[in-house]
Amino acid sequence: MGKSSTSFGKDRQPQKRRTKSFRTKILDVIRNESLIGANRDTTKEEAEALYLSHFARRAFDVDDPASATLSRELLNKSYPSLKSSLPPVNFKLPEDATPIEKAEAILQAVSVGDIPPDVGTMLIQAAKYTIDIESATELKDRLAAIEKELGIV
Numbered sequence: 001m002g003k004s005s006t007s008f009g010k011d012r013q014p015q016k017r018r019t020k021s022f023r024t025k026i027l028d029v030i031r032n033e034s035l036i037g038a039n040r041d042t043t044k045e046e047a048e049a050l051y052l053s054h055f056a057r058r059a060f061d062v063d064d065p066a067s068a069t070l071s072r073e074l075l076n077k078s079y080p081s082l083k084s085s086l087p088p089v090n091f092k093l094p095e096d097a098t099p100i101e102k103a104e105a106i107l108q109a110v111s112v113g114d115i116p117p118d119v120g121t122m123l124i125q126a127a128k129y130t131i132d133i134e135s136a137t138e139l140k141d142r143l144a145a146i147e148k149e150l151g152i153v
Helices: 022-032 042-057 067-080 098-109 117-150
Strands: none
Touching: 022 042, 042 067, 098 117
16 A cells, blocks of 8 residues: 555654653653752652652641642542443344344334433444444445556556
8 A cells, every 4th residue: 555645754754853741851850950859860760759759758748738639649640540331231133134223223222221322322323333434445445446447546
């Protein structure tokens, strides 16, 4: 497959270099400004350990007015919240059915309470996206066959 105008190669490279991450920037400042016990010879790993130690000490200091906020942030970074997921649902969906028959089966399952309405909507959208992908793929293949037949490619 040929390269598009958005492909990178030897003669086509991005103009800007990526900037440093915020984490790298803060660790550089800690070292360069000799903050929280660091100095210019401190490695990034050591600076990060000093930063976390400083953060944790303040988070657990009941006399520090920011301790509650820092504790919450420390907890959120240590144990990210779990993303909710929908419970599994079981209902009859004929495998050899047409897309409209599958959509009707989903609507029927919603109407009798076998699946919640939001799950039904998600299932119908997923089916629609599948049909869209299948249609686009078929159209692309048919167009390529026509171009080949006409000698365009």
